[in-house]
Amino acid sequence: MKIICKKEDLLLGVNTVQRAVSSKSTLPILQSIKMRTENNYLWFEATDLEIGIRCQIPVNVMEEGQVVIPAKLFSEIVRKLPDTEIKIESQDSNINIYYYSSDFVINGYDPEEYPEISDISSSENIEIPATIFKSMIKQTIIACAVEETRPVFTGILLQIEGENINLVSTDTHRLAHSQSVIPGNQKEFKGIIPSKTMQEIYRLLQDDDILYISYNNNRVILKFGSVQIITRLIEGQFPNYKQVIPQTCGTKLLINTKKFLDTVERASLLSRDNYLKTNTVRFNIENSAININQFSETGKINEKIDIDQDGEDVTIAFNAKYIIDVLKVVETENILMESSGSFSPCIFRPEDDDNYLCLVLPLRS
Amino acid sequence: MGQLYQAITEVEENISRLLGEVKSLRQYVEYLEEENVSLKRQLCAVSEADTERVQKNAARIQKEAHENLEKLYSEGFHICHIYFGENLEGSCLFCNAFLRKD
Ligand SMILES: [Zn+2]
Numbered sequence: 001m002k003i004i005c006k007k008e009d010l011l012l013g014v015n016t017v018q019r020a021v022s023s024k025s026t027l028p029i030l031q032s033i034k035m036r037t038e039n040n041y042l043w044f045e046a047t048d049l050e051i052g053i054r055c056q057i058p059v060n061v062m063e064e065g066q067v068v069i070p071a072k073l074f075s076e077i078v079r080k081l082p083d084t085e086i087k088i089e090s091q092d093s094n095i096n097i098y099y100y101s102s103d104f105v106i107n108g109y110d111p112e113e114y115p116e117i118s119d120i121s122s123s124e125n126i127e128i129p130a131t132i133f134k135s136m137i138k139q140t141i142i143a144c145a146v147e148e149t150r151p152v153f154t155g156i157l158l159q160i161e162g163e164n165i166n167l168v169s170t171d172t173h174r175l176a177h178s179q180s181v182i183p184g185n186q187k188e189f190k191g192i193i194p195s196k197t198m199q200e201i202y203r204l205l206q207d208d209d210i211l212y213i214s215y216n217n218n219r220v221i222l223k224f225g226s227v228q229i230i231t232r233l234i235e236g237q238f239p240n241y242k243q244v245i246p247q248t249c250g251t252k253l254l255i256n257t258k259k260f261l262d263t264v265e266r267a268s269l270l271s272r273d274n275y276l277k278t279n280t281v282r283f284n285i286e287n288s289a290i291n292i293n294q295f296s297e298t299g300k301i302n303e304k305i306d307i308d309q310d311g312e313d314v315t316i317a318f319n320a321k322y323i324i325d326v327l328k329v330v331e332t333e334n335i336l337m338e339s340s341g342s343f344s345p346c347i348f349r350p351e352d353d354d355n356y357l358c359l360v361l362p363l364r365s
Numbered sequence: 366m367g368q369l370y371q372a373i374t375e376v377e378e379n380i381s382r383l384l385g386e387v388k389s390l391r392q393y394v395e396y397l398e399e400e401n402v403s404l405k406r407q408l409c410a411v412s413e414a415d416t417e418r419v420q421k422n423a424a425r426i427q428k429e430a431h432e433n434l435e436k437l438y439s440e441g442f443h444i445c446h447i448y449f450g451e452n453l454e455g456s457c458l459f460c461n462a463f464l465r466k467d
Pocket of ligand 1: 443444445447448457458459461
């Protein structure tokens with residue numbers, strides 16, 4: 001392989017695929033990036049066998065070929081390269097990088113030994129505008145479980161039925177549900193996508209992209225711009241989430257989102273060193289106000305936010321992190337909070353927007 | 366001629382056998398109908414007191430089961446179908462929904 005390219009293009013390629021490089025694998029070849037030429041394009045590929053990312057950048061190809069190069073070293077050298085024309089040339093499995101009159105050689109691997117990121121041969125394509133999907137990911141990824149004995153909770157359920165698209169996630173303490181419309185779609189899909197994949201889609205998707213989704217039984221391929229992400233679906237049944245959403249509520253509150261967030265963040269500074277394991281915040285809701293009165297070994301806080309209250313008074317305690325997470329993804333000026341008492345899950349949703357809700361279960365004390 | 370005679374005799378025998386079967390089927394259907402009527406009568410004969418007693422018993426068992434599950438949950442165990450019997454950290458939406466539904 002022999003190519004000439006720009007530093008910024010190399011950097012773009014490396015940055016795009018880098019998070020798919022395995023961090024845990026003991027196989028050194030999985031901690032590498034594969035580069036191959038195709039019609040004056042250079043394809044970057046990385047996979048940890050669960051997720052695979054590919055992207056192409058325009059280069060000047062002088063000799064076709066492919067190389068596999070250790071990701072960490074290559075990404076560091078690319079970052080440190082001067083802003084000039086770069087020539088890359090392979091010699092057996094070694095990779096020579098030329099800049100000005102200098103060169104840097106990296107020992108690579110045999111490209112034949114790198115696992116193939118196989119395509120999905122399906123003509124079925126679902127098209128989703130990037131802005132819709134990005135905002136839905138942002139709203140639901142907060143409720144994914146980090147480590148779980150039940151893998152289904154570490155992903156986001158993607159359900160497409162005709163024009164309706166739904167994303168749902170839960171770590172069993174909270175649940176986020178976002179829905180939207182894909183005008184004109186008639187296809188169907190249901191699968192649990194790993195949160196790491198969703199994070200990468202969110203990171204790489206540009207607002208003016210169109211996302212194309214194709215799938216088979218256990219894998220999905222997502223294409224947008226010059227990027228392709230191939231991911232395994234999480235096996236297992238996502239639990240019936242509709243049954244956990246309360247249909248009635250005794251207290252309805254309308255709260256200024258920003259003020260609420262600032263207050264809860266301040267209160268959580270104190271409760272962080274609490275003798276309790278979780279970061280608890282307790283709301284005393286009465287007379288159209290939320291009162292927070294908490295103390296810890298390091299100090300105490302007394303705050304009062306005026307709100308619109310419709311219904312009964314209630315005292316309710318939450319893990320502060322869960323409240324902060326939802327308040328950070330709600331973009332409307334005011335947030336609606338619906339409570340059915342100290343022990344029932346509380347619904348948070350943007351004012352005048354039925355397409356999103358986050359359900360948070362209070363702490364029992 | 367002898368052959369034809371024998372054939373007709375065979376048909377005659379077949380018809381009379383079929384008739385016999387139909388007769389016994391009719392008796393069986395009559396018996397079933399009678400039994401059905403008597404069963405219905407028995408069902409109606411269960412007194413209101415008996416019905417109430419059975420219903421109360423069922424409700425008591427259900428209440429006890431619900432209380433047991435609630436106790437289990439409050440002692441820190443999942444009672445939902447996903448994690449049933451496993452240690453519970455904090456709270457669980459599915460356990461909570463299960464207790465509310467009951
Ligand atoms: Zn549970």
